[in-house]
Amino acid sequence: MANGVDTNNLPTIPISTSIVVNGPDGTGQQATIDFAAQLAGSGAVADRLTSIAGDLTEKEGRITAIEASQTSNGIVATSWTDGLEDITPTMLNQGAEIIGTDNGTHLDPNTAKVVSSTGRYLAYGLNAGEWTRIGDSILNSLEDMQDVVIDNLTNHQIIGETAPQVGNENGYDQVFIPASATSDGERKLTEITGTYSSVGTVYVFRAQIDLATGAFNLIETIGTYTSKIATAHTTYASEISGEDIVLLDGEVLGFGFNRIRRTSGVPGGKWLQTGDNQPETLPSSGVGTLVTGDRLELGYSLTRIGVTDKRLSAIEASVSDLEAGSQTVTVANSKVIAIGVDSIQAGHDCLKSKSIPSRLSNLLDWQVANVSKPGRDVLGTYEDIMDGSTTPTFSDVNLEEMNVTHMIALSGANDGIFAAEALWYLQENWRRLGLALQAAGILPIFGAQVSRNRTYMSAIYGAAQSLGVPFIDTGRVRGQMGGWPSWQNRSGHLNPRSNWSYVMPMLDYIRDELGAPLQSVKMFRPHPLASGTLDDRLYDSPEQRSEHWREITVAHQHVAETVKQYLDDTSNAGFTTAGIVTEADEYAIARAGGSLDFEDYVLIEATLPVRCAHTLAMTLNVPSGATVYARDWDYDDGLMEKTLDANYLSHLGRAQGAWVEIAAEDGDEFVFAEPKGWLLDRKVQVVIALSGPFSMTPPSFRVVGDIITSDKELRTALPVVRSDVQLVATPAFDASLTDWMTSGSPVADAPADVAFLPLNPNTLSRMTHVAVITDTDTVSQTVTIAASEVDRVVELEVWSRYNPPLFLDNTAHGLAADQYTDLTTSTFPNDASITDDSLDWIWVNIEVADGSNIPATGGVIYKRMATTVWTPHAVKIHIPAGEVGTFTFALSSDGDDLEVAKVSARVMQ
Numbered sequence: 001m002a003n004g005v006d007t008n009n010l011p012t013i014p015i016s017t018s019i020v021v022n023g024p025d026g027t028g029q030q031a032t033i034d035f036a037a038q039l040a041g042s043g044a045v046a047d048r049l050t051s052i053a054g055d056l057t058e059k060e061g062r063i064t065a066i067e068a069s070q071t072s073n074g075i076v077a078t079s080w081t082d083g084l085e086d087i088t089p090t091m092l093n094q095g096a097e098i099i100g101t102d103n104g105t106h107l108d109p110n111t112a113k114v115v116s117s118t119g120r121y122l123a124y125g126l127n128a129g130e131w132t133r134i135g136d137s138i139l140n141s142l143e144d145m146q147d148v149v150i151d152n153l154t155n156h157q158i159i160g161e162t163a164p165q166v167g168n169e170n171g172y173d174q175v176f177i178p179a180s181a182t183s184d185g186e187r188k189l190t191e192i193t194g195t196y197s198s199v200g201t202v203y204v205f206r207a208q209i210d211l212a213t214g215a216f217n218l219i220e221t222i223g224t225y226t227s228k229i230a231t232a233h234t235t236y237a238s239e240i241s242g243e244d245i246v247l248l249d250g251e252v253l254g255f256g257f258n259r260i261r262r263t264s265g266v267p268g269g270k271w272l273q274t275g276d277n278q279p280e281t282l283p284s285s286g287v288g289t290l291v292t293g294d295r296l297e298l299g300y301s302l303t304r305i306g307v308t309d310k311r312l313s314a315i316e317a318s319v320s321d322l323e324a325g326s327q328t329v330t331v332a333n334s335k336v337i338a339i340g341v342d343s344i345q346a347g348h349d350c351l352k353s354k355s356i357p358s359r360l361s362n363l364l365d366w367q368v369a370n371v372s373k374p375g376r377d378v379l380g381t382y383e384d385i386m387d388g389s390t391t392p393t394f395s396d397v398n399l400e401e402m403n404v405t406h407m408i409a410l411s412g413a414n415d416g417i418f419a420a421e422a423l424w425y426l427q428e429n430w431r432r433l434g435l436a437l438q439a440a441g442i443l444p445i446f447g448a449q450v451s452r453n454r455t456y457m458s459a460i461y462g463a464a465q466s467l468g469v470p471f472i473d474t475g476r477v478r479g480q481m482g483g484w485p486s487w488q489n490r491s492g493h494l495n496p497r498s499n500w501s502y503v504m505p506m507l508d509y510i511r512d513e514l515g516a517p518l519q520s521v522k523m524f525r526p527h528p529l530a531s532g533t534l535d536d537r538l539y540d541s542p543e544q545r546s547e548h549w550r551e552i553t554v555a556h557q558h559v560a561e562t563v564k565q566y567l568d569d570t571s572n573a574g575f576t577t578a579g580i581v582t583e584a585d586e587y588a589i590a591r592a593g594g595s596l597d598f599e600d601y602v603l604i605e606a607t608l609p610v611r612c613a614h615t616l617a618m619t620l621n622v623p624s625g626a627t628v629y630a631r632d633w634d635y636d637d638g639l640m641e642k643t644l645d646a647n648y649l650s651h652l653g654r655a656q657g658a659w660v661e662i663a664a665e666d667g668d669e670f671v672f673a674e675p676k677g678w679l680l681d682r683k684v685q686v687v688i689a690l691s692g693p694f695s696m697t698p699p700s701f702r703v704v705g706d707i708i709t710s711d712k713e714l715r716t717a718l719p720v721v722r723s724d725v726q727l728v729a730t731p732a733f734d735a736s737l738t739d740w741m742t743s744g745s746p747v748a749d750a751p752a753d754v755a756f757l758p759l760n761p762n763t764l765s766r767m768t769h770v771a772v773i774t775d776t777d778t779v780s781q782t783v784t785i786a787a788s789e790v791d792r793v794v795e796l797e798v799w800s801r802y803n804p805p806l807f808l809d810n811t812a813h814g815l816a817a818d819q820y821t822d823l824t825t826s827t828f829p830n831d832a833s834i835t836d837d838s839l840d841w842i843w844v845n846i847e848v849a850d851g852s853n854i855p856a857t858g859g860v861i862y863k864r865m866a867t868t869v870w871t872p873h874a875v876k877i878h879i880p881a882g883e884v885g886t887f888t889f890a891l892s893s894d895g896d897d898l899e900v901a902k903v904s905a906r907v908m909q
Contacts, residue, residue, distance in 0.1 A: 016032050017031065017032060018030060018031050018032060019032060019035060021035070075087065075094070075095070075096035075097070076096070076097050076098075076099060077096065077097070077098050077099075078098065078099065079098060079104070079117060080098060080104070080106045080117040081104075081106075083098060084096055084098065084121060084129065084131045085106075085128075085129045086128055086129060087128065087129070087131075088126065088127060088128045088129075088130075089123030089125070089126055089130060089131070090126075091123065091126075092123055092124070092125075092126065093122050093123060094122070094123040095120070095121070095122060095123075096120075096121040096122075096123070096131055097119070097120050097121065097137055098117055098118050098119060098121070098137065099118065099137050104116075104117045105117060108132055108133055109129060109130060109131070109132070110124045110130070110131075110132035111132060115133045116133070118136075118137050119133050119134075119135060119136050119137050120133070120134050120135045120136065120137060121133055121134060122134050326702060326703070326704045326707070327519070327608070327609050327610070327702070327703055327707050328700055328701065328702045329519040329520070329521055329606055329607075329608055329609070329700065329701045329702075329703070330521055330698065330699075330700045330701075331367075331521045331523070331587060331590040331591055331698040331699075332403070332590075332591040332592075332593075332698075333403060333519065334367045334403065334517070334519060334520040334521050334522075335366060335367070335403065335405050335517040335518050335519060335520055336366070336367045336368070336369050336402050336403050336404045336405065337364075337366050337367070337368050337369070337404070337405070337406045337407070337408065337510065337514075338368075338369045338370075338371045338399060338402070338404045338406070338407040338408070338442070339356065339357040339360065339368060339369070339370055339371065339372065339407075339408050339410075339506075340371045340372045340373075340376070340381055340407060340408070340409050340410070340411075341372055341373070341376050341377065341378060341380075341381050341409050341410060341411040341414075342372055342373065342374065342375065342376050342377070342410075342411055342412075342413075342414050343372065343373075343374035343375065343376075343493065343557075344356070344372075344410070344412075344449065344492065344493055344494060344499075344502075345357060345370065345372035345410060345502075346370065346372040346373065346374050346556065346557050347370070347372075347556035347557040347558050348374065348493045348557060348559075348577065348580065349490055349493035349494065349495050349559060349567065349570060349577075350495070350496055350499065350556070350557070350558045350559070350567075351496050351558055351559070351564060351567065351834070351835065351836050352558045352581075352583065352836040353550065353553065353556070353583075353836060354496045354499070354558070354836070354840070355370065355499075355554075355556035355557070355558065356499050356502045356503055356506075357369070357370040357372075357554050357555075357556060358370070358551075358553075358554045358556050359499070359500070359503045360503050360506055360507060360510075361551055361554045362542075362546050362550065362551045363503075363507055363542045363543060363546060364507070364510060364511075364542060365516050365517055365520055365522070365542065365605070365607050365683070366510065366514075366516075366517045366520055367517075367520055367522060367587055368554055369402055369404060369554070369555070369585070369587070370554055370555045370556050370585070371399065371404075371407070374557070375414060376411075376414065377411060377414040377415045377418075377429075378409070378411045378415055378426075378429045378430055378432075378433050379415075379418070379429045379432070379433075381409070381411075381433055382429065382432045382433040382436050385399070385433075385436040385437065385439075385440055386436050399440060399442060402588075402591070404442050405441075405442065405443065406442065406443045406444075406445060406514065407437055407442050407443070407444055407445065408445045408446075408447060408472070408506060409430075409433060409437075409444060409445070409446055409447065410447045410448070410449050410474065410502070411449065412448070412449035412456055412492070413449075413492050415429065415456070419455060419456060419459065423455060423458070423459050424459075426456070426459040426460075427459040427460075427462045427463045427466075428463075430446060430459065430460050430463035430464075431463040431466055431467060434446070434463060434464075434467040434469055435467070438467075443469070444467070444469045445469065445470045445471075445472060445509075446460050446461075446463065446464045446469060446470070446471050446472070447460070447471065447472040447473070447474045447505075447506070448460050448461070448471075448473060448474060448475050449474065449475070449492075449502075457473075457475065470509070470513065472505055472506060472509045473505065474501070474502050474505045474506065476505065476872075477501045477504070477505070477869055477870055477871065477872075478501055480758040480759055480799075480870065481756045481757070481758055481870060482756055482766070483756055484498050484753070484756060485752070485753045485755075485756060486571050487568070487569040487570055487571045487572075487808065487813070488568070488570065488753075489570075490570035490571070490575070493570075495567045495568070495570060496567060496834050496840065496868075497568070497834060497840075497868040497869065498868070498869055500840070500841075500867035500868055500869040500871070501869045503867075504865075504867060504869070504871050516607055516681075516682065517607055518607075518609050518708060519606075519607060519608060519609045520606065520607040521604065521605075521606045521607075521698070521699065521700075521701065522551060522604070522605050522606075523551070523552045523586075523590070523596070523602060523603070523604055523605075523698070524545070524549035524550060524551050524552065524602070524603040524604075524605070525549065525550055525551075525552065525598055525599070525601070525602065525603075526548070526549060526550075526599075526600060526601050526603075527546070527547065527548055527549055527550045527837075527839075528550070528837040529837055529838070529839065530547065530548045530549070534601070534629065534659050534687060534689065535658065535659060536548070537549065537603075537687075538631070538654075538655035538656075538657065538658070538659070539655050540655045540656060543865055544655065545605075546839070547839065549603050552586040552587065552590075552596060553583050553584065553585065553586045554585060554586075554587065555582075555583060555584060555585035555588070556582075556583050557580050557581065557582050557583070558580070558581050558583070559577070559579075559580065559581070560578065560579030560580065560581055561581075562579070563575050563576055563579075564828060564829070564835075564836075565807065565823055565828035565832065566808075566823075567807075567834070568806045568807045568808050568832075568834065569806070569807075569808035569809065569812075569813075569823075571812070572808065572809060572812075590697075590698040591698075593697060593698070594697070595695040595696060595697050596695065596696065596697075596698075597693060597694075597695050598688075598693070598694055598695070598696065599692065599693045599694070600689065600690070600691060600692070601687055601688065601689050602687070602688050602696065603685065603686070603687050604620070604685070604686045604687075604688070604699055605683060605684070605685050605686075606618075606683065606684050606686075606699075606701045607682050607683050608679070608682050608683070608684065608701060608703045609682070609703075609707055609708040609709070610679075610682060610703045610705040610706060610707055610708065611682075611705065611706040611708060612705050612706045613675040613679050613703050613704065613705035614675070614704045614705045615671070615672070615673060615675065615702075615703070615704040615705070616671070616672040616675040616678060616679055616684065616701070616702075616703050616704075617669055617670065617671045617672070617701070617702040617703075618669070618670045618671075618684075618686065618699060618700070618701050618702075619668050619669050619670075619699060619700045619701075619702075620664075620668050620670060620686065620688065620696075620699045621668050621696050621697045621698070621699060622664070622668050622688055622696070623688075623690055623694045623695065623696050625690055626688050626689060626690035626694065627661060627688070627689045627690070628661065628662050628663075628664070628670065628686065628687075628688055628689075629659040629660060629661055629662065629686065629687045629688075629689065630659070630660055630662050630670075630672075630678055630684070630685070630686050630687075631657050631658070631659055631660075631678070631684075631685040631686070631687075632657050632658055632659075632660040632677050632678060633656055633657040633677055633678070633680040634657065634676065634677030635657045635658040635660065635677075637651060637658070639651065659687060675703070675705075679703075684701065686699075723906045723907040723908075724906070725906065725907065726761055726762075726904055726905070726906065727783045727784075727785055727794065727904075727905035727906060727907075728781060728783055728903050728904055728905045729781070729783075730781065731761045731762065731902050731903050731904050732760045732761060732762060732767055732901075732902045733748055733767070733769045733770060733771045733900070733901075733902075734748065734768070734769055735748050735768075735769055736748065737771060737779065739781070740771070740779045740780070740781055741779065741780045741781060741782075742777075742778065742779055742780075743776075743777070743778045743779075743780070743890075744774070744776040744777035744778060745777050746771050746772060746773045746774075746777040746778060746779050747771070747772050747777075748769040748770070748771060748772075749769060749770055749771075749772050749899070750768060750769055750770075751770060751803060751819065751899065752806060752813070752815045752816075752819045752820070754766070754767075754768065757770065757870075757901060758799055758870050758901045758902060760902070761902055761904055767901050767902065770801075770899040770900060770901050771891075771899070771900045772897050772898070772899055772900075773891055773892055773893055773897075773898050773900060774892065774893050774895060774896070774897060774898070775892055775893055775894055775895045776892075777892075778890050778891060778892040779890070779891050779900065780854065780888060780889060780890035780891065781888070781889065781903070782852045782853070782886065782887070782888045783796075783885075783886070783887055783888070783889070783905050784884065784885065784886045785879060785884070785885035785886075785907070786884060786885075787882055787883055787884045787885075788879075788881060788882075789881055789882065790881050791878065791879065791880055791881050792878075792879045792885070792907050792908075793876050793877070793878055793879070793907070793908045794876070794877045794878075794879060794885065794887075794905050794906065794907055794908070795874050795875075795876055795877075795905070795906055795907075795908050796846070796848070796874065796875050796876075796877060796889060796903070796904075796905045797872050797873065797874045797903065797904045797905075797906075798844065798846055798864075798872070798873045798874075798891060798900065798903050799870055799871070799872050799873075799900065799901040799902050799903070800844045800864075800866045800870075800871065800873065800891075800898055800899060800900045800901070801866060801867070801868065801869060801870045801871065801898070801899045801901070802840070802841055802842045802866045802867060802868055802896065802897075802898055802899075803868065803897075803899050804833030804834065804868075804896075804897075805818070805819060805820050805821045805833050806819060806820040806821070806833075807820070807821050807823050807826070807828065807831070807832040807833060807834070808820055808821075808822075808823055809822070809823055809824050810822060821833070834868070840867065840868050841865050841866060841867040841868070842866055842893055842894055842895070842896045842898060843863050843864070843865070843866065843893060843894040844863070844864050844865075844866040844873060844891065844892075844893055844898055844900075845861055845862070845863055845891070845892045845893065845894065846861070846862040846863075846864065846873065846875055846889060846891060847859045847860070847861050847862075847889065847890045847891075847892070848860050848862070848875065848877060848887055848888070848889050849887065849888055850886065850887050851886060851887070851888060852886060852888060853888055854888055854890050859888075859890070862875045866893070866898055870901060876908070877905075889903070891903070
């Protein structure tokens with residue numbers, strides 16, 4: 001209370017002159033100005049004010065710098081020599097810019113690197129010319145963006161263009177400079193690989209480039225490595241800029257070879273670097289010189305990309321394609337499945353064209369690439385991918401450049417050091433491989449090798465589960481057999497008879513889980529053993545195709561000619577692995593736009609990414625004088641509805657359609673305005689016929705319609721679960737074929753490898769006999785399953801094998817006379833069953849009919865491939881609810897002797 005008045009009732013005073021405070025001498029008044037000075041002098045308020053003052057001082061400095069830069073920055077010049085080289089900065093970090101069309105270079109005074117003159121600069125000192133380049137010119141960004149857009153459209157949206165869109169036309173404003181002279185990476189770098197055609201020093205040269213194949217021919221040498229490249233690039237670059245040297249169509253100016261690959265004298269074909277960091281003279285050892293056959297890699301850059309009529313036309317075509325739903329498919333952009341990892345897949349102990357990848361590719365619509373390396377293990381493959389050297393054994397193109405979308409990795413013995421130390425090590429190596437493939441955009445598929453060691457398989461399967469990637473059990477067949485005779489299995493390398501045990505499980509997985517490729521172009525030659533007219537070479541499946549046509553070469557290795565006769569008996573003293581032959585990948589040649597050699601015919605089959613096609617156009621690059629045929633699936637063959645006559649019967653079992661001659665619309669372009677009948681199941685087939693040898697470059701196919709944009713989703717194949725109740729009363733065979741119904745004269749036989757027959761379903765011991773059947777000598781049996789309230793599916797599984805006579809010296813084996821051909825008195829390949837050209841499989845026919853017999857009119861026929869290894873063939877039979885499921889099956893071949901080991905029928909769960 002003050003003056004007898006309650007403080008709550010005192011009047012409001014807008015400005016105080018003093019306040020009531022407590023001090024050391026009691027309570028009293030203190031002037032407000034003195035109280036404020038006391039707070040500002042010390043304590044928390046004083047400390048905070050000091051901090052604020054510091055912040056304001058720093059901000060005032062930044063504002064002063066900004067104001068200064070607004071008046072002193074903004075230096076713009078048109079070239080280095082006429083501008084910044086002689087200008088003195090007014091302050092550190094001052095900005096400047098060179099704009100315009102200065103295509104020259106200079107030595108950056110700050111970094112001592114050769115840089116492009118056009119661009120943005122900062123002052124690093126306060127003397128004349130002390131400017132360092134920091135990036136591209138902002139004022140030229142519109143032109144740069146235009147080039148980027150053009151590049152994206154031409155390089156990424158126009159699918160199938162094998163030749164570059166720039167650098168091969170007259171009239172470009174362009175200067176080629178050494179790639180090593182570009183420090184900031186602003187230029188587009190292209191690498192060309194070729195073969196140097198002479199011997200001697202590395203030259204600065206002018207060369208004619210074949211943009212399709214990458215080969216080049218020396219036109220003019222301008223100087224030597226020592227006199228030009230080892231000196232400053234700045235001097236020489238200025239000498240050749242402008243009009244001093246005119247580059248003609250397809251030419252490139254080279255500054256020495258950036259990298260040299262020696263074909264001899266250097267272990268592993270090591271790349272040898274040349275360029276800025278080399279001494280002024282070539283190494284005394286001679287590794288910098290070239291010999292005939294050496295491979296060279298040349299780097300060159302474009303300083304400006306010209307917008308020509310062709311490029312604009314390509315952009316318009318690309319936009320039109322995108323709007324219309326169009327896609328161009330070539331060999332180069334086909335989807336590819338790669339097979340690795342080691343010598344088994346590479347082809348050791350195989351014949352020509354009979355490696356695992358070769359056989360697999362021949363039976364698929366996918367292209368298959370062999371990326372295996374003898375001696376390679378899983379960790380080594382992982383390292384290849386991670387360090388960027390994902391170079392297969394047989395090609396100088398890495399996996400991404402080959403358009404690989406999936407890789408099936410199989411490995412075993414080479415990983416033994418890790419498995420022996422700790423199983424987790426092996427699992428971790430597989431996991432790393434999977435991660436590396438995924439990082440490269442490739443979907444991994446793991447598989448156990450046919451040794452099917454449970455230790456190995458559990459580690460691989462564990463890695464697959466941890467990554468969520470598929471696993472293929474390629475060891476099921478071997479697990480049933482327990483292995484192969486020693487004469488067919490040298491150090492784990494399988495011969496042409498036994499390597500089908502890899503092929504068939506992978507083939508089943510790809511067909512069942514991956515389906516057809518999104519897009520693919522494949523090429524085939526006539527099979528050497530096929531005969532008949534072109535109409536006789538029609539086919540309705542990849543298996544039938546392989547009877548008439550053989551695919552161009554997929555890279556692989558095979559044994560030398562001198563030891564091929566011992567492949568049925570690798571234990572023979574005459575067998576040696578010396579002289580392994582490597583076959584080049586013809587698809588790699590085709591991807592680069594190179595020509596391939598053919599004789600009489602070439603079959604081209606394309607799988608196109610379209611559901612419903614509106615237009616189909618083919619560019620076939622047809623050689624002069626050739627005739628072109630397309631398969632008309634809807635060809636009018638005179639068949640009539642509801643007419644069961646001789647004409648109808650004559651077409652039964654024959655491939656549908658006919659080869660129809662077609663003519664080009666414009667040059668080598670063949671256009672189908674109405675693709676119906678020519679395109680079936682997304683595939684089109686074309687044959688080019690020309691008597692005698694001829695060459696041609698790969699074709700392209702352009703389709704307009706409802707374009708498919710993604711592959712089938714990859715997933716792990718779930719294991720098939722079956723009941724353990726066997727429905728076939730007698731699933732195996734004895735010496736008398738007891739309990740089997742027979743027609744003709746099938747026989748029971750104990751084959752040469754009887755100790756390795758599949759397991760008997762009844763005893764789980766090895767079978768002792770097999771049934772040998774033909775087209776007229778058949779076996780059959782009836783199966784009955786009791787009625788049930790639910791529908792059921794019965795899986796009928798037949799184990800069969802095509803087992804032609806072995807070609808060997810029988811003195812070491814003691815086989816029956818009908819089981820071998822004596823190599824000591826016979827010749828290879830004339831008398832051998834398995835050769836480079838033999839088919840090595842026949843058809844097994846599984847005929848099924850309801851009831852207790854096959855009617856005279858026949859049942860439903862399932863045709864399956866019977867290869868030279870025991871293979872299970874499954875068909876499914878539906879039993880409706882409430883019915884007793886009685887059906888009869890009969891087994892036959894298409895003519896040749898075929899072995900059947902066992903048959904089972906079980907309800908699928």
